[in-house]
Amino acid sequence: MEPASSNTGFFQEQPVLKNQWHDDVSLQRIARLFLPRPLLDQISPEVARLGDEVLSPQIFDWVADAERNQPYLRGGGRDAFGKPRSELVVTEGWRKLQDFGFQKGFVAVNYDSDYGPYNRLVQFIRCHLWEASCANTTCPAAMQDGAARLLQRHLADKTGLSAVERRVFQNAYDHLISRDPAKAWTSGQWMTERAGGSDVSQTETVATYDPYPASSPAPLADAAENIPLGPWSISGFKWFSSATDAQMTILLAKTDPAKGVSAFLAPMRRHNPAQGGGASELNGVTIQRLKQKLGTQSLPTAELELRGMRAWLIGQEGRGIHEIGTILTITRVHTAVASVGYLGRMLAVARAYAAVRPAGLGRGRRVLLAAHPLHMRTLATLTIDYHALMLLVYFTVSLLSHAERPQPAKADNTLKEEGETSTSSPPPPPLTPPPNLTGPLLRLLSSLHKSYACHATVPLAHACMAALGGLGYLLNEETPQVGVARLFRDACIGAIWEGTTDVLASDALRALVPRTRHGDGDGGDDVVGAVGWVVERGLRLVVGSSLSVGGSDGGWVGGAVEGVRREWMRLKGVVEGADGRMEALLPEARAVVFRLAEVLSAVLFMADAAANPGAEIEEMCRRYVVEKRFVADGGDGRKDLAMDQAIVYGAGKVPGQEAASSRL
Template sequence: MEPSSSNTGFFQELPVIKNQFHDDASLQRIARLFLPRSVLDQISPEAAQLGDDVLSQQVFDWVTDAEHNQPHLRGNGRDAFGKPKSDLVVTEGWRKLQDFGFQKGVIAVNYDSNYGPYNRLVQFIRCHLWEGSCANTLCPGAMQDGAARLLQRHLSNKDTLSPTELKVFQNAYDHLTSRDPGTAWTSGQWMTERTGGSDVSQTETVATYDPYPESSPAPLSDVNEGIPLGPWSISGFKWFSSATDSQMTILLAKTDPSKGVSAFLAPMRRHNPSLVSPTGQKGGSELNGITIQRLKHKFGTQSLPTAELQLQNTRAWLIGKEGQGIHEISTILTITRVHTTVSSVGYLGRSLAIARGFAAVRDAGLGRGKRTPLSAHPLHMRTLANLTVDYHALMLLVYYTVSLLGLSEHPTSSSSSSVPLQPPPHLVAPLLRALSSLHKSFTCHTAVPLVYACMESLGGVGYLLNDESQHINVARLFRDACVGAIWEGTTDVLAGDTVRAVKHAKTGGETLKGLGWFVEQGLQIASRGGGEKVKKSGVDGVRRVWEGVRERVEREGQEELVPDARAVVHRLAEVLVAVLFMVDAAVNPGEVVEEMCRRYLVKKGFVEEREGEGRKDLAMDQAIVYGAGKAPGQAGSSKL
């Protein structure tokens, strides 16, 4: 026997992470289910290339740089003689990752493509691939997306804008939707204050209409395009604001206590002719009445600059009407919540890819001296198979919501489509109103323990921050995934919001009608399609649970439902997922997806486990984890 040393003996082979556009069987099924074949054929080459690019060593080097050299205030917010300054410093890796996202059009593709109601699906498939490698740059990207959509909405009704407002809004929109890193912008979204997180009713930020006199023209922002600063002066304190390095922000402030909050667009920086550079040159750029009080020190998302901000005479432009801030910001929130859920399943998808790669190269003992790869270990494969079933369940719910978002932005005159479960036009808005809150409350909360389970599946090495092998750094993904259930509305906040949506005096009935249409239409598809094992008992079981949930929602008042909102809403989410699972198995049938669907229905109590039903052998678990007809570690596309 020879003793091992630091350089001799056994060394574990590094796992390989494959192109997820090909290797992630769930993502492939999602694309086939929700996209027409013609669109899928068009986007596949570029998406496949992105799947390769996000796994390059260069990208992972940028991720490591962004994680190691975290954002900070130069001089801790002071110059050499103690004068307050707010110079935010971000690392080169962070900037390069942002530039990569701009160039790949992960936000712009929704605004410069012609896929109509499928634009959002095309976009979020890209985001899904990018999420595990972007080091949180998609967080300001989400707010960039929301701000672009809000401005697009106002620019579509130009008669309501003054010539100067039109110029300001169009300029910001053009920057937000650019693919050129030299001109592209991100945006902040400043709502949270010390008085409350998602509750903005107690906002202490005040906006005063204070236009510049005609004899003294408004100073310009730091954009070299003659863009003036706005006529509103805003002062207050924002407690939690990400995207601190953005070029603009959308924020909430009160103009009049009787009117509620209003929404504003504020450039982040302005030109100051009196500034002096280190070499003595006059003129330069400074923050627009904004002081960075401090940067937040967080459990995860550490590469993302998140700050407390003091606003003093921050100049801004009113968006829409006074007192309509909640209505305006809801456009952004719907989009940022979808981004957050896509990030959750994106982290989970990448974590499962790491777990699959590790299982393909790691051996484990089976007793009596026997050893086997983890990819052939019955217990390990059962664990990963169960995780994969849960992952696909969340993917179905998230991407159905994405499809509704696309339909809401590109309305169609009919519900005729090759894509299943496309609702009639009049039900799109009510369904999206409920699902935008429901899918985030359920998905982000459910994904966290699943990502943790992937980390656990690597044993001790999964707990390490493997910066030297960044492609398997699942611990980083877990830390960052934890925030999904917190920002853009916590699990409870959004469960309560879903209850308000279905109990609203004017629109709640239509929302329940939309949910009822979804369930019945989906169960009809399941009854007509393939998947005999699923449809025999699943249809009746899901309908029974749905009728129980609906009856309770109709019977009880909002005050009665709120204490149990999480349980009620998450059970409703499981009903919707069960319907989607059965539709997927019916539209694109196969033994593997039918078994996955059966397992989900049994696990969630829609049907009982019966002797002899389904397949629970190693081969089936391997097929669920790695794809049908594909051995662990084998290259090529995975299929469920």
């Protein structure tokens, strides 16, 4: 026996992360379920390369730099003589990660590529790989994406903008969708104030129409591009503003108490001719202080005082909530994808760690965690819950994708099956709703999927952290690729920003409750009917499939189909029985909305197993419907170690335990 020292004795082998496009079985199944096969084959080589790039040492060096050297205000917000000076400093790692995001087109791909009604799906599959490697740069990118979509909508209106407004909006849009880091912009989304939080009706920011005299040209936001400042002057205080280093923002302000809030576009900086050349200054913005947060610490989030910030009105006065809703639909999807992206990476780390970490199995026997029955059962359960969340989130992404681009792919980018003509397109995946149901479903799912998925991710992420023992609790800044504690802290924000769990559960319930004369629901038969279509369509895919005929043990599928249908009818009766009145249902908003999320996840789970059958997915599906109480007797299925390993790693991908055990 030799005593260990700081440099001798046992040293744990470092887990090696694999390319998640190949390693994440859930992500592979999502792509097969929601994308036509020709498109999947088309994008796979590029996505696979991206999967390698986001795990490169250079990326993690930038992550470590962004986390260690956090944003700050130079001089604490004042110059050497005490004069206020809002100069935000961000680290090189943060800037390099943003530049990488621009170059790879995580936002631009939705605007400069044409995958027809699958654009958003391709975009967010790529984002999924990036989320856990980006050090939170996807937060300003999400608002960049939302702002681009909002401006795209207004630019498509051939009569609603003046010539100068069109030039300003087009200039901003071109910057927002650029892949050139020297040109690309991110955007802020300034809504939150001290008085209101998520209730933007309490906005205390005021916009005054104060155009420049016709006798003199308007000052410029950018002299090189000859872009004028807007005719509105905005003053107020924004309490929680991320993307403080953005080049522009979309913000809410009141123009008239009787009209409610309005939406505005404002550049962050303006040309200052007094300083000569192309010098600029903040556009009426003072960074009061930066927030100190539990997580997302590399992301500059600030309190901002506005005094005479020049801006352009977007749309009509008093329609700000409608306008900002376009952005929120996008940013909520980004947030939900980020949540499952964090979880997917944490599971990847847990899998890699289990493949190299030995543990005792009793009586002096030691095996890798990948061969430990309890550890594999734990990871298998986490994997099943992860896949259920992935199904719900990416079904919502699919709805968004089809809502934005309902037309088929263009002829020059048509994806052809063998034997098809050059003008034909492959049939859509089986759970693609008809166009008349896409809008109602998106109205509900845009709130429901984020409310449920971001909330459910947190305890699952914590369990992944615990799967690494004490190593998981360490920040591991010297080895950031296995730093799951950092990912857990960042994942916690998903259930809070872009609408808290309660706010979005209430909104989803409001979308479900039919509108009546004396009620305050704003849903209708179209929303309830659309959900009914998904449930029945999904269950019909199961009946008669190999899953229904055989399945893991043959007897549970029929009971699960009836149990899911029965639970949907119960929930339907609850919302229709409210007669449009929200007061009685509001305390139960989480219970109703979360249970509906589980109904939809169960439908999607069974549809996935029916569309792409296999022993592992069938057993995962069986365990899920039993766990969520849709069927009382799901049989025993296959609960052996080999099945748990196949669920965690994928069939044929289980680490070789025999060779590993012989070395221990």
